Amino acid sequence: xxxTPDSTxxxxxxxxxxxxxxxxxxxNRVLLVKRGNPPAKxxxxxxxxxxxxxxxxxxxxxREVLEETGIVIKAxxxxxxxxxxxxxxxxxxxxHYYIVDLTASYISGEPTPGDDALDVGWISRESLGRLxxxxxxxxxxxxxxxxx
Numbered sequence: 001x002x003x004t005p006d007s008t009x010x011x012x013x014x015x016x017x018x019x020x021x022x023x024x025x026x027x028n029r030v031l032l033v034k035r036g037n038p039p040a041k042x043x044x045x046x047x048x049x050x051x052x053x054x055x056x057x058x059x060x061x062x063r064e065v066l067e068e069t070g071i072v073i074k075a076x077x078x079x080x081x082x083x084x085x086x087x088x089x090x091x092x093x094x095x096h097y098y099i100v101d102l103t104a105s106y107i108s109g110e111p112t113p114g115d116d117a118l119d120v121g122w123i124s125r126e127s128l129g130r131l132x133x134x135x136x137x138x139x140x141x142x143x144x145x146x147x148x
Contacts, residue, residue: 010095011038011094011095012092012093012094013093013095013096015096016083016096016097016098017050017096017097017098018050018051018097018098018100019048019049019050019051019097019098019099019100020048020049020050020051020057020060020061020064020099020100020101020102021045021046021047021048021061021064021099021100021101021102022046022047022048022061022062022064022065022073022075022101022102022103022104023046023079023101023102023103023104023140023141023144023145024047024065024071024073024104024105024106025106025145025147026106026122027122028124028125029122029123029124030122030123030141030145030147031046031047031065031069031071031106031111031120031121031122031123032044032045032046032047032120032121032123032131032133032137033045033046033047033068033069033113033117033118033119033120034113034117034118034119034120035116035117035118036113036116036117036118037116038086038094038095039084039086039094039095040134041118042118042132043132043133043134044123044131044132044133044134044137045133045134045137046101046134046137046140047064047065047068047069047071047117047120048060048061048064048065048068048099048101049064049067049068049116050064057075057078057100057102058075058076058102059075061073061075061102061104062074062075062104065104066109066114067114067115068113068114068115068116068117068120069109069111069112069113069114069117069120070109070110070111070112070114070120071106071107071108071109071110071111072107072108072109073104073105073106073107074104074105074107075102075103075104076102076103076104076105077102077103078100078101078102079101079102079103079140079144080100080101080140080144081098081099081100081101082098082099082136083096083097083098083099084096084097084098084099085097101140125147125148128141128147128148
C-alpha cells in the first residue's frame with residue numbers, strides 16, 4: 001500500500017512517515033492513549049499521529065491530540081524524537097515512522113477515545129506500572145519529566 005498525499009501511510013509504506021506526539025500534564029497526571037491500531041495496538045503511549053503536508057509539528061500535535069483524545073492543547077517545542085521500524089516475518093518493512101514528541105499545555109476538554117484510540121486517560125505516576133506502556137514513553141517521562 002502506498003501513501004496518498006492526504007493520508008498517513010499504514011502498512012508497507014514506500015517511505016518513512018513523519019508523526020508527532022504531545023506530552024500533556026494536568027494535575028500531576030499525564031495524558032496517555034491506549035493504541036487501537038498496529039503496530040502498537042493495545043499499548044499505552046503519548047497521543048499523536050501523522051503530520052499532514054504543509055502542517056507544522058505544533059498544529060499537527062494539536063489536531064491529532066484533539067482527534068484522538070478530545071483534549072484541546074497548545075503545543076510547545078520538540079523534546080524527544082525516535083524512529084519506529086517494524087518488520088514482518090519476511091523482513092519487509094511493515095511500518096516506518098519518525099516520531100517527534102513535543103511539550104504541550106492542557107487547555108480544555110475531557111478525555112474521550114477518538115479515531116484510533118481504544119482508551120484514553122490522565123494517568124498518575126503510580127498507575128504507570130500497572131499498564132502496558134510503550135518503553136520509549138516510559139523513558140521519555142522518566143528522563144525528561146522525572147515522572148514514573
